[in-house]
Amino acid sequence: MTALTLTNVCKSFGPVEVLKDINLTVEDGEFVVFVGPSGCGKSTLLRVIAGLEDATSGTVNIGGDVVNTVPPAKRGIAMVFQSYALYPHLSVRDNMALGLKQEKQPKSVIEERVSKAVQMLDLGAYVDRRPSDLSGGQRQRVAIGRAIVREPKLFLFDEPLSNLDAALRMNTRIEIAELHRTLSASMIYVTHDQTEAMTLADKIVVLRDGHVEQVGSPMELYNNPANRFVAGFLGSPAMNFLKKAPLDMPQNGTLGIRPEHLRLVQGGRIKGRVTHVERLGGDTNLLVATDQQEAMTVRLFGQDATAVGEEIELDFDNTSAFAFDAQDQRVSP
């Protein structure tokens, strides 16, 4: 069964087209991540799915029902917001219970589901506190708990980690992944952070300017990007693009090489000078200006003694390089 099907969904605010002809399927139990630069329409798409915005045209189908005219509360979804959006006047317990009370669930069911979520998220000590007495991470867990108790067909996450600090972000990321395994629910997760996208997703949807650039598993997109945008967006440090490539290239084409596929080799095809070195312990990143006046990044594993200002020569396997034509589309080797 499919959890969500979008057919030709368009959304415009006045003359501005924010979403253009989106077609997408989310299978049952799948973790789908919408990723893209800010302003690409990923949050708007999520809001259209949630019913907080109406699609200008196209159909939204959740769990087999067309829900275009169904209000958000009756779509069988639950949403976690970037700013947590907890009700400030309610305790943690009541925050979680409110949605169920609105659904007119019997008290025993509410009690049971809330205590289950509280246990799952380790919030036992805080159930009677107000959101203002909680830390950022705890608030985010309450927000997730509020979504869990609804037992929705589809979870929607709108950049849930961007207000957390780095350490907490990693922990919460792992918690969300575990949550997905435990609940085996369908989830849609919006982020601009490609690390979150790569680590969490079963399927990544890369969006740009309101249309889908590519859909696929993280490794598919990493190994087989359809165009230069996807290639540059996924992977850190970002892929190097060379206009003046030492290879046969299409007219006005671009050569893409990932920083981790470059090696320091005497007599290599690319010559340049090191302009900056980032030593991370596990990795060393060299920023290089080539003799063709192009900037590139080289990622060396382990520690490397190369110093700023050194002249170096680099090489790569032709099989790990990507060629893009003048329209930035991928050209098969």
Added chain:
Amino acid sequence: MNAARQNPLNTYAAHGALILYTLIALFPVFVIIINSFKTRKAIFREPLALPNADSFSLIGYETVLKQGDFFLYFQNSMIVTVGSLFLILLFGAMAAFALAEYRFKGNTLMGLYLALGIMIPIRIGTVAILEMMVQTGLVNTLWALILVYTAQGLPLAVFILSEFMRQVSDDLKNAGRIDGLSEYRIFFQLVLPLVRPAMATVAVFNMIPIWNDLWFPLILAPAEEVKTLTLGSQVFIGQFVTDWNAVLSALSLAILPVMALYVIFSRQLIRGITSGAVK
């Protein structure tokens, strides 16, 4: 304040200025209150002296409480002020919510139209208002005053509140929608508590002019049974003789309720309950 940046001289200067201002602002009130407890002779002999055993007298208060229906005036003023504030806050907040929250054609135009009233004093329309009140038979009722004051207060209320409502997190309202709350519950339970400080500001801004107004009570409701306090106090000011004891006592009493309301609202002004709602 940051201790490292705290220059004692600046602190003293700031406190000095504030204390000076407080003294200047409170001085007339102080004089009114002390003189209201003195005999008529003592008021004129030494207006700035505190009441002592010789000069102490409650004659002013006795006159006020006996002559004229002071409690009725008091009650009228209270009904008009509280009623108008309630309507201003209710309708102002509702209009502000609609302007801030919903996208519809003419939203900006509507906002400008509603704000226009800030620039045009309502007293310009006094004659027309009086005619309307006569035709609707509302002259000499408290409703006439409540309606006029509501109209007078709404523009600023809508203007201030819509600005504040725009700052209430969209996520919070959307969370409510996803949990199945109606727009009314989102408005009353989520948004209103968060703009409480702004509501208190609007209330204070409107309360004092309404309480002190003499113009509209004089024109629209001069009858004995609907007189407000300010209008009622005028009986003690005569063309030839003014009963200063009574006037000062009436004024002292008039300060009390408005001060009580102010204390209630200012507590809301200070208390920020928004923390923890978002981020």
